[in-house]
Amino acid sequence: MALFPRLLPRSLYGRAALILIVPIVAIQLVVSTAFIQRHYEGVTRQMTQGVAIDLEFLLEEVAKGTTPGEARTRAIAIAGPLELKVMLPAGPDAPVEDQRGAFDLSGGVIIDTLRAKLPDLMAADVTDPERMVNLRFESRHGPVQVKLDRRRMAATNPHQLLVLMIFTSVLMTVISYAFLRNQLRPITRLAEAAKDFGxxxxxxxxxxxxxxxxxxxxxxxxxxxxxxxQIEQRTLMLSGVSHDLRTPLTRLKLGLSLMPEDDDVKALLADVTQMERMVDEFLSFARGDAMEQMIAVDAVELVSGVVAAAGRGGGVVTLAVVEGRVSPVMMRPQAVTRAVENLIGNAQRFGRRVEVSLQFSDTALRIAVEDDGPGIPPDQRDEAMRPFSRLDSARDPNRGGGVGLGLSIAADVAMSHGGMLRLLHSDRLGGLKAELQIAR
Structure with missing residues (x-):
């Protein structure tokens, strides 16, 4: 039972066509079988009964003959007008038992009808390729062989009816599918619009x-x-919050810079700098990429620029592999740049070597950032992508760590592009592998 649903079409058009075609084909088969069997068997039986009357008259004439010669003369005299071929005595090709094809339904009706009407019938052969019926009768003058055209006893095969039915079925199916397609196209467009919005x-x-x-x-x-x-209102509100927060922080930083420099002032300046960084990362996460438009971007060039900038900032960062057929990808370049920068920044913070790779496919672009650091245990990877989540003291912002938004920003960017962020183990470097997937 589990295999049957797999054989069904998955698309809306395929299932609609299946719903449309299966009933039509089933009805045609049932109606055709019932009509052909009942109608043509009835016609064949009636025509055979008419021929049986001629054969009965022929046998009566044979029986009236006093000698075999006279009987043959009487039979030949009436065989011509009745379109019968008579041999008395029967020839060597006279049948000795009933013979018909395995799928010859009308042949069975002919034999049964003749036996019911003519008790003297010994054998009937309806297998002749020339469509001749070969009969053998018993008479007092010996076996009588009669041959006649089968077309006199069986209705012609219903080729014209079948062709007409098939042509009409195909025509109506095409017309119905055309109307059905017009009804299904709006559903498909709605699904595509929802998919694009995702x-x-x-x-x-x-x-x-x-x-x-x-x-x-x-x-x-x-x-x-x-x-x-909602996204626009949130973005506008956060822009105002950004201005309101930056202004007092700038004044505070300026006031501290004018004070005599000592350990307390340095500590306060460091706190203000940390607050500015936290505000910037928080606003970057909350703002997301709502105000940026999707454009076609050369992903290799974009990632190469991010890798070069990260290398200039310190650390070993290389663009290792580019797989698949390279082609422009629809994306928000600033958002993707920010996501890749966050992933590389996290990798530099916990590892010494960082490698970035790209993989192009027909459905997605995958940007992988791998490092040789300690990695993240599998049971903590979901928690690591939550906002403001810090897994250990090494990630404490007061000790040089982040504020727990780098992976959250990258995951949010991936989701806004119809993809996802996956945290895996790096087989190549042994540390963490962060894979940013963008739908195409």
Whole structure:
């Protein structure tokens, strides 16, 4: 039972076609079988009964003959007008038992009808390729062989009817599928619009189709508008918060710089610098990439620039591998740059070597950042991607660590591009492998 659903088509068009075609084919088979069997068997039986009357008359004439010669003369005299070929005595090719094809349904009807009407019938052969029926009768003058055209007893095969039925079925199926396609296309467009919105692309969409599909389309547009309005309001609010926070921090930093330099002042300046960094990272996480538009970007060039900048800042960072067919990818370049910078920064903080690789496929772009550091245990990787999550004291911002937003920002960027961030073990360097996936 589990195998049967796998054989069914997965697309909406395929399933709709299956729902449309299967009933039509089933109805055609049932109607064709019932009609052909009942109608043509009935016609064959009636035609055979008419021929049986001629054969009965022929046998009566044979029986009236006093000698075999006279009987043969009487039979030949009436065989011509009745379109029968008579041999008395029977020839060597006269059948000795009933013979018909395995799938010759009308042949069975012919034999059964003749036996019911003609008790003197000894054998019937309906297998002749020339469509001749070969009969053998018993008479008082010996075996009588009669040959006649089968077309007199069986209805012609229903080729024209079958062709007409098949042509009509195909034509109606095509017409029905065309109408069905027009009804399914709005659903497909709605699914594509929702898929693009999940990847961060706001494509133009107008509700079309049936009333239910239009209602679903309008609900989707309302939902998309509410989400975009919420993101815009959040971004504007955080921009104002950023200005309000930076102003007192700048004044505080300026005041401390004018004071005589001692250990307390240095500690306060360090706290102010740390506060500025925390505010910047928090605003970067909260703002995300909402205000940036999707454009086609050369991913290799973008990542190469980030790797070069990280190398100039210190540490060994290399672009190791580029796999697949390189082509432009739709993305928000500033957001992806920020995500890759965060991943490389985390790798530099805990490892000495950092390698970045890219893998292109038809459905996604994967940017992997690997290091030779201690890595993250599998049971703590989900927690590591939560906002403000710090797994150990080495990640304490007061001791040079981050504020726990680097991986969260990268994961948020990946999700806004229809992808995901995965934390794995690096087989090449032995540390952590952070894989940023962007849908294409």
């Amino acid at each position: 990847k961060g692309r706001a494509v133009t969409y107008r509700p079309r189709g049936a009333l239910e599909v239009r209602a679903a389309g309008r609900a989707f547009l309302d939902m998309r508008a509410r989400i975009e309005r």
